[in-house]
Amino acid sequence: MGLIKKLPVYSEKIPGGAIVTTSLESVLHFAQAKSLWYLLFGTACCAIELMCTGASRYDFDRLGMMFRASPRQSDLIIAAGTITKKMAPRLRRLYDQMAEPRYVIAMGGCTIKGGPFYYDSYAVEKGIDHIVPVDIYIPGCPPRPESLMEGCLHLSEKIRRQKLLDWQEK
Amino acid sequence: MTTEQLKDYIASRFPVMMTLLETGRREPMYEVKAGQLLEVCRALRDDETLKFNYLCNIGAVDTQERLEIVYSIASVPNRLRLDFKVVLPREGASIESVQEIWPAANWYEREMWELYGVDVKAHDNLKRFLLPDDWDKGHPMRKDWDDPDFVRFPEIE
Numbered sequence: 001m002g003l004i005k006k007l008p009v010y011s012e013k014i015p016g017g018a019i020v021t022t023s024l025e026s027v028l029h030f031a032q033a034k035s036l037w038y039l040l041f042g043t044a045c046c047a048i049e050l051m052c053t054g055a056s057r058y059d060f061d062r063l064g065m066m067f068r069a070s071p072r073q074s075d076l077i078i079a080a081g082t083i084t085k086k087m088a089p090r091l092r093r094l095y096d097q098m099a100e101p102r103y104v105i106a107m108g109g110c111t112i113k114g115g116p117f118y119y120d121s122y123a124v125e126k127g128i129d130h131i132v133p134v135d136i137y138i139p140g141c142p143p144r145p146e147s148l149m150e151g152c153l154h155l156s157e158k159i160r161r162q163k164l165l166d167w168q169e170k
Numbered sequence: 171m172t173t174e175q176l177k178d179y180i181a182s183r184f185p186v187m188m189t190l191l192e193t194g195r196r197e198p199m200y201e202v203k204a205g206q207l208l209e210v211c212r213a214l215r216d217d218e219t220l221k222f223n224y225l226c227n228i229g230a231v232d233t234q235e236r237l238e239i240v241y242s243i244a245s246v247p248n249r250l251r252l253d254f255k256v257v258l259p260r261e262g263a264s265i266e267s268v269q270e271i272w273p274a275a276n277w278y279e280r281e282m283w284e285l286y287g288v289d290v291k292a293h294d295n296l297k298r299f300l301l302p303d304d305w306d307k308g309h310p311m312r313k314d315w316d317d318p319d320f321v322r323f324p325e326i327e
Contacts (some may be wrong), residue, residue, distance in 0.1 A: 020273040086302040122310035123301075126319070 010119045022078040025164040033156040035064040039074035044081025046142040053145040063152055071097040082110040095132045106134045106153055109141045176250055200254035207256055211271045221245045225272035230286045232313045237263050265287040285311040
């Protein structure tokens with residue numbers, strides 16, 4: 001799957017020694033991209049697929065992704081499920097409680113544009129990008145675990161590609 | 171007691187206060203005048219033959235001309251079910267709370283008050299229930315409710 005690409009991007013081994021020189025940027029982003037801990041934030045049926053992805057058959061852990069029950073320990077929110085207008089301030093609050101750098105994946109149609117609740121609903125927020133900045137959108141209702149994993153791999157790539165302290169400008 | 175026996179009993183016990191409605195369904199549906207609601211409910215609960223001691227649900231229907239409040243009750247000891255409704259005007263709808271008879275009514279009445287704008291008299295905790303705490307856009311389950319963010323399903327030809 002090409003998960004491990006070009007370990008430190010610019011590295012140089014000093015002859016005769018056990019020392020490797022590389023850039024801080026590549027090592028930092030390598031570490032970030034390979035240990036994305038995500039917040040347990042399942043609000044609807046997408047959470048079932050998220051649980052399935054986390055369980056042994058799809059095994060999220062092999063991407064270095066482990067769920068955390070606290071926003072303080074998380075790097076990523078996978079917003080799995082419908083976000084209602086009442087839930088929206090809570091989502092924002094959890095996002096604000098996370099330490100930077102932080103990332104958001106919008107999983108499923110509901111978080112992208114309201115999904116099946118787009119019409120005739122007074123309660124559902126039409127897309128979580130009104131509330132928090134979203135890095136990756138994963139369409140589906142709900143998306144299969146394969147889609148979710150691909151989305152996470154795309155996020156890893158995105159982190160690898162960013163420049164040092166890019167996230168500060170977000 | 172079968173459904174037919176229940177109908178007969180209610181016709182003899184409440185000849186004036188409960189009116190049987192034609193619904194085309196097997197289960198009977200009665201109409202109760204808003205002013206007599208508490209009296210009827212208390213009698214239904216305390217009657218030895220009926221003992222309707224369980225409130226299943228309170229629903230509200232907006233027919234665009236009037237509001238209908240539908241009560242579904244059940245009798246656990248006698249294994250009976252019964253539905254009845256109270257018809258209210260759409261403007262200034264107001265109803266007595268039945269929570270002194272069935273305490274379960276508390277939340278249903280809060281929901282009804284919040285989503286349909288039915289004022290519930292003598293309710294002990296009438297405050298926001300399901301909608302966001304800072305909601306100020308009216309009663310969203312009313313048919314004529316609208317909001318800039320609210321998108322109606324397009325008409326299908």
